[in-house]
Amino acid sequence: METKQYIESGILELYVYGLLSEAENLEVAEMAKKNPAINDEIIAIEKAIVALSSSFSPFHSVANYEKIKAKLELKHADVIELQPSRNWSQYMGWAAAIILLLGIGYQYNQLDQTSNQVATTTLEKVKLEKDLNALQLKNKANETSLAVVRDSKNTVVALGGQAAAPESFAKVYWNKETKVVYVDAAGLPEPPKGMVYQVWALKLNPLTPTSIGLLEKFDVNNQKMFAVNNAEEAEAFGITLEPAGGSITPTMEQLYTLGKV
Known part of the structure; x- marks a missing residue:
């Protein structure tokens, strides 16, 4: 498989997120050792995750974030060889969990907004119906009064x-x-x-x-x-x-x- 196809296959993202098997991790690590383009792509993906994690301060303390960021940046400062490790996979798992929490939070926020909009629309509809009924009753009363006054009999x-x-x-x-x-x-x-x-x-x-x-x-x-x-x-x-x-x-x-x- 050509380098471009290998990068575009999505396997490198799964590798970074820690979602591959041990054998697949070893295969990707071996490919990264042999191919600088693949290694560079892995480093770019990890840096993107670090940058993305900056927006999740409500879920993690600043100290924890800085520790994770320092370890990730230090890991790839001058190292070409990639070896899967349990701690590195744990960090990637945290990043994946953060993304999942963000997605859940976004969906909950959207659901809450939709529920509020539905409730507001329902209240407005009830009020309009009430006003309409009151107006109809008033018009009917006016018509009755007018008919009584105008009745020549x-x-x-x-x-x-x-x-x-x-x-x-x-x-x-x-x-x-x-x-x-x-x-x-x-x-x-x-x-x-x-x-x-x-x-x-x-x-x-x-x-x-x-x-x-x-x-x-x-x-x-x-x-x-x-x-x-x-x-x-x-x-x-x-x-x-x-x-x-x-x-x-x-x-x-x-x-x-x-x-x-």
Whole structure:
């Protein structure tokens, strides 16, 4: 085999890393003694490993590195003959281990970065989906409110503030054909904790109140447009403030708004 082919075969790298058998080590050592080009190539490979090892200080102390480097450089300062030795093979094994550790560390770092990117992308996707759902719900609420206000079949009943809350106001949209009732409670203050607004359909003579629903989840209803139960008959509508869960009869001292049909 020609010298160039022998060098390019990769056997010299395996020799330097200490990965050949004893017989193969002897063969390469013999070739190096006879052929200066092969010997020079072995020395070049070892020097490259020494230079590469300079970047691995996190894994070895400076003292250990300098010892290894000094021994490798001293070994080839003026020596032509190469003889495999147990200590030299051990050093090469360390160099191979360093390269392996570097590869593992690089792969771990890449995996960690990829995992972080996947986690970040997942969180962003969840947030986008949440924002999209919120926007869709808001748009749906807007469309419902707009449809209620625009429905010409709805009777609009204005409810004015009463003694319990003079500045309060509300509107009732009542479709006398379908009996469906919507309440626009934008003019009501947020109810205290443990309290809820209750809507009443009233017959005035004699005064007969019928509960048609509660304005629950008041704080999260941005439109403040509430669908309540149907009202079969009504001459007026009123809204009172009641304990959570509602009351059987209205608390007149807490009558916030009232309006005749």
